[in-house]
Amino acid sequence: MAEKELGCVHEHRVYYYETDQMGCVYHANYVRWFEEARIAQMDSWCYPYAKMESAGIGSPVIKIELEYKSMALFNEICEVRCFIEEYTGTRINYAYEVTDKATGNVRCTGKSYHCFRNAEGKIVSLKREMPELDRIVRETADFKEIERRKKEKA
Amino acid sequence: MAEKELGCVHEHRVYYYETDQMGCVYHANYVRWFEEARIAQMDSWCYPYAKMESAGIGSPVIKIELEYKSMALFNEICEVRCFIEEYTGTRINYAYEVTDKATGNVRCTGKSYHCFRNAEGKIVSLKREMPELDRIVRETADFKEIERRKKEKA
Amino acid sequence: MAEKELGCVHEHRVYYYETDQMGCVYHANYVRWFEEARIAQMDSWCYPYAKMESAGIGSPVIKIELEYKSMALFNEICEVRCFIEEYTGTRINYAYEVTDKATGNVRCTGKSYHCFRNAEGKIVSLKREMPELDRIVRETADFKEIERRKKEKA
Amino acid sequence: MAEKELGCVHEHRVYYYETDQMGCVYHANYVRWFEEARIAQMDSWCYPYAKMESAGIGSPVIKIELEYKSMALFNEICEVRCFIEEYTGTRINYAYEVTDKATGNVRCTGKSYHCFRNAEGKIVSLKREMPELDRIVRETADFKEIERRKKEKA
Numbered sequence: 001m002a003e004k005e006l007g008c009v010h011e012h013r014v015y016y017y018e019t020d021q022m023g024c025v026y027h028a029n030y031v032r033w034f035e036e037a038r039i040a041q042m043d044s045w046c047y048p049y050a051k052m053e054s055a056g057i058g059s060p061v062i063k064i065e066l067e068y069k070s071m072a073l074f075n076e077i078c079e080v081r082c083f084i085e086e087y088t089g090t091r092i093n094y095a096y097e098v099t100d101k102a103t104g105n106v107r108c109t110g111k112s113y114h115c116f117r118n119a120e121g122k123i124v125s126l127k128r129e130m131p132e133l134d135r136i137v138r139e140t141a142d143f144k145e146i147e148r149r150k151k152e153k154a
Numbered sequence: 155m156a157e158k159e160l161g162c163v164h165e166h167r168v169y170y171y172e173t174d175q176m177g178c179v180y181h182a183n184y185v186r187w188f189e190e191a192r193i194a195q196m197d198s199w200c201y202p203y204a205k206m207e208s209a210g211i212g213s214p215v216i217k218i219e220l221e222y223k224s225m226a227l228f229n230e231i232c233e234v235r236c237f238i239e240e241y242t243g244t245r246i247n248y249a250y251e252v253t254d255k256a257t258g259n260v261r262c263t264g265k266s267y268h269c270f271r272n273a274e275g276k277i278v279s280l281k282r283e284m285p286e287l288d289r290i291v292r293e294t295a296d297f298k299e300i301e302r303r304k305k306e307k308a
Numbered sequence: 309m310a311e312k313e314l315g316c317v318h319e320h321r322v323y324y325y326e327t328d329q330m331g332c333v334y335h336a337n338y339v340r341w342f343e344e345a346r347i348a349q350m351d352s353w354c355y356p357y358a359k360m361e362s363a364g365i366g367s368p369v370i371k372i373e374l375e376y377k378s379m380a381l382f383n384e385i386c387e388v389r390c391f392i393e394e395y396t397g398t399r400i401n402y403a404y405e406v407t408d409k410a411t412g413n414v415r416c417t418g419k420s421y422h423c424f425r426n427a428e429g430k431i432v433s434l435k436r437e438m439p440e441l442d443r444i445v446r447e448t449a450d451f452k453e454i455e456r457r458k459k460e461k462a
Numbered sequence: 463m464a465e466k467e468l469g470c471v472h473e474h475r476v477y478y479y480e481t482d483q484m485g486c487v488y489h490a491n492y493v494r495w496f497e498e499a500r501i502a503q504m505d506s507w508c509y510p511y512a513k514m515e516s517a518g519i520g521s522p523v524i525k526i527e528l529e530y531k532s533m534a535l536f537n538e539i540c541e542v543r544c545f546i547e548e549y550t551g552t553r554i555n556y557a558y559e560v561t562d563k564a565t566g567n568v569r570c571t572g573k574s575y576h577c578f579r580n581a582e583g584k585i586v587s588l589k590r591e592m593p594e595l596d597r598i599v600r601e602t603a604d605f606k607e608i609e610r611r612k613k614e615k616a
Binding site for chain 4: 022027028029031032035058060061062063064065066067068
């Protein structure tokens, strides 16, 4: 089973306003694309982020990591792959890969780490607060497969 | 009385993240600088925007106009002049001028038009809701002087 | 002939990073959506902006106007309509309308005014420099129809 | 010798356009503040980034890490501390700490990793290309002190 099949693919076209005078995408912008990819993934579950937020649960970012591999250029169509790397019921970690659609060249990889928080700002368990969404996440993330790949790399 | 003396001068340094691949500031960014200048002006009244908002009154933008005169470059220190062009108690209009501090070259001019809104989203009169701030605005904006200059131009 | 049929429709989904603490899209962001719509229009001509730029011609913004009608919200799909309002061979003006796709409510309208510039920064005539693109623009913009509508409004 | 004395302190005020509908600074914006702090540090050397770039050397980001500790709010004055964590002549790594100036509360910490690149896009040695700047960096970064602190923590 290929890594790509596990995740969600979001297309992002590079606009002029994302470039800087070096002639490529300014490095902070990829963090926004990661958000887009997470949103796309929740859409694919028919459980949009907006629905979760309306129900009083937010998912703030507690850590972000990015590694820049090559420069994404204006007008390029990028593919942002996003998959769940870890999910504990109270924490969720995503991994990302941004590639140029035309060539497959990797532009950037990254990770984001999130907790869950209720409207009062208290850290909560998604498992307890939203059992339906918890079940979807567990089904999406094929954790046996993830484990298998981790062992392969080790 | 010089036009400059009437208003508030806010310094904005151009960062890399504001440039685009044309090698100058991306045109949408000036709208943000206008916000900075309005905030600086309210600071100068010892009545920060945050204080107004905490008291339940927001001042959403209902119209914006920008004219681009020359290109602001990375690392340039710009001066953003902001002055009140009209104030009716329920509406406030600002005029802006962005210049390169070193040369005085005009980068951009613009206007923004605002109403006042309470926490329920209803349009309100600042005069009625915040008489203290209303008084400050009227004292700041030397409307006789503004009228005089308008006539001069006509 | 409906106004909508004359132009190009670009869909823009509202992301979290576009909202501000007022709970709606920050007003400067619409300027970026206008860029997206112009880019989409040039795509529809099979003459992408990137191609024009590679050929040494840029199209900098010289004036922008925006009027805010209602608040676009997170997760909303907006339609950005863009059509050419005026084209002289050396100048091009676009008009925009941003609506909520679900309800048709107008969020924002606007205009942008552009000139053409070569790689040396000199103002040039598109008609002379790029006759092929000039022809496409003239065919796209049904100026007789635009005139007719202007008269209707008058 | 306090950690704070080793680095450079840059003040950043939180504007409305940096907040999102969660009511705090959107997490990607801190990456921009890191740029501001690096720029401030090079200023303090009387060797601005713009000067380096004019001489044909850029310093692209190859890796970024951020950890979010608490929420920075609109109107808050933040202090962005930036110090050099490692410098090899061909690579430079910065560490950052963002705190609320009023309370000292940590908002975010982070790191950025950079290489040096000439105008042709080739990775170069700063030591070889710009010996004067190389010397300043080495003098600024009190590496003995950094070593000492690392041992203390271990």
